[in-house]
Amino acid sequence: MLIRTSQFGRLSALFLALGMSFAAMAAEPKPPKPPPAPKPQAAKPQQTPQQKQQQMKAQAQEAGAQARATQQALNAPNLPGGLTLQRLSQMSQDERSAALANLPPARQQAIEQKVQNYKNLTPEQQAKVTGQAERLQALPPERRAMVRESLTALRNMPQPRAMVIRAELTRLGSMSDEQRAVYTSKPAFIGRFSPSEVELMNNLRGIVP
Numbered sequence: 001m002l003i004r005t006s007q008f009g010r011l012s013a014l015f016l017a018l019g020m021s022f023a024a025m026a027a028e029p030k031p032p033k034p035p036p037a038p039k040p041q042a043a044k045p046q047q048t049p050q051q052k053q054q055q056m057k058a059q060a061q062e063a064g065a066q067a068r069a070t071q072q073a074l075n076a077p078n079l080p081g082g083l084t085l086q087r088l089s090q091m092s093q094d095e096r097s098a099a100l101a102n103l104p105p106a107r108q109q110a111i112e113q114k115v116q117n118y119k120n121l122t123p124e125q126q127a128k129v130t131g132q133a134e135r136l137q138a139l140p141p142e143r144r145a146m147v148r149e150s151l152t153a154l155r156n157m158p159q160p161r162a163m164v165i166r167a168e169l170t171r172l173g174s175m176s177d178e179q180r181a182v183y184t185s186k187p188a189f190i191g192r193f194s195p196s197e198v199e200l201m202n203n204l205r206g207i208v209p
Contacts, residue, residue, distance in 0.1 A: 079111065085118040086130050135207055150203040168193070169201055169208055 047055070079088070080099065088096055088111070096115070100108045118129060136147060154162055172180055183189060184198070193201070 084130065084133065085115060086126065088115045089119045132207055146203050147207055150200045151208070153200055154204065154208070165193075165197060165201065166208065169204060172201065172205055 079085070080103070083099060088099070091099065096112070097108075100111060103111070118126060121129065136144060139147060154165060157165065172183070175183060
């Protein structure tokens with residue numbers, strides 16, 4: 001069957017139009033793919049109030065034990081001239097016995113216990129004790145006796161309260177004299193500490209921590 005010329009022309013125009021549409025569609029840029037949705041992170045398990053309380057209690061006990069060990073080492077009896085806890089801890093038992101031979105037996109035993117306390121500390125704590133002992137020995141005898149009494153009082157204080165005092169000593173030690181005078185004159189400070197505790201902190205400031 002023969003296709004008329006006019007029909008052929010219309011078909012050719014239709015095919016041409018379809019081809020141009022397909023070409024235009026192919027030329028159009030494809031829309032960018034949306035970024036992948038972030039993967040949900042697994043929620044960290046939250047501690048229960050009991051777990052938090054136990055953790056805080058364990059941290060307080062550890063801090064208290066370290067503070068007591070540091071305090072006991074610092075409060076050692078006066079050592080023979082030229083000797084320090086650090087030097088004694090580095091000696092063998094025979095060398096240490098020879099160095100302490102001229103002391104009364106009770107004092108030898110007390111020093112041996114302090115040396116053992118010192119050896120049980122971490123290197124950081126040992127450095128802290130050494131620095132404190134050097135500052136203590138540099139004080140005049142009367143002032144040194146007052147500091148030792150305050151150290152004993154702090155060591156015998158109930159541990160929760162002793163931790164408060166030590167934290168306050170750290171805070172006071174970071175202040176200038178002017179800042180400290182203003183801070184300790186405020187009612188908030190006066191209401192938190194008794195006169196004996198204030199005197200204790202005055203004696204130990206610059207020595208502990």
